[in-house]
Amino acid sequence: MTSYQFIMTIVPLKSAPSLVEQVCARLARQLRDEMDSGDGRLPPERLMAERLGVSRTVLREATKRLESQGLLEIRHGSGIRAVNRLHKPLSGSLSLLLPEMAERLRQLNETRAAIEPEIARQAALKAKAADVKQLRAIHARMTAADTHDEAVEADIDFHRTLARIAGNEILKLMLESLADLGRESRRVTIGNVGRQRAIDHHTAILNAVAAHDAAAAAKAMKHHLDEATRDLATKPKTKR
Helix, strand or coil: CCCCCCCCCCCCCCCCCCHHHHHHHHHHHHHHHCCCCCCCECCCHHHHHHHHCCCHHHHHHHHHHHHHCCCEEEECCCEEEECCCCCHHHHHHHHHHCCCHHHHHHHHHHHHHHHHHHHHHHHHHHCCHHHHHHHHHHHHHHHHCCCHHHHHHHHHHHHHHHHHHHCCHHHHHHHHHCHHHHHHHHHHHHHHHCCHHHHHHHHHHHHHHHCCCHHHHHHHHHHHHHHHHHHHCCCCCCCC
8 A cells, every 4th residue: 555654735726717717707796897988888809819918709709798698799780898797687577587477577576675775764864965966857757757658667776776875785786686677566556556655665765865864864765665565466456
């Protein structure tokens, strides 16, 4: 038998990122840095491959991955464009995972109730004067909306803005991933009970955030979502 004179600690080697992974990381970093500038159009595939020093095959695979992650939109004939649809993978899976709309909406509200009171609490702690001003403008837009669709979009913007103010990118992305389904939920609740209930709830949340009262903001948000769950089950108002 062979005997060893010393004990050696062997650390597994880490495999180097593939070229495709390196290109994905490089492009994703640049896309995040430049998301708000220009029209989002990327240079032609040939030119990008030359600049990155990789083959067009490698670049093509990288851009396909980034498209599936919601960072790029690839259209044949018009090129590649940067987009901000990081919520796309989850949003697109929900209808497959939960084919029944009623159950999707029920679980949506369960999920929102788990994360949005904390978003409201964090927003109350961190809101600046400009943030409160923006929330007031969105709230006024919802109050003055001429159509249900306009009210729904203002409603979504209100919650989206709270998530931005809260400053947690993971919570923000989770909420954005639920936005498409959230539109369906709001159309149902506004159709069932009207928009005034949501307006009143938003007023309470807004006042708590403006006062930097974190506990009150979280409580107001929880009440808002509890009522929304009940509103989903309410029979629609009928016109006489």
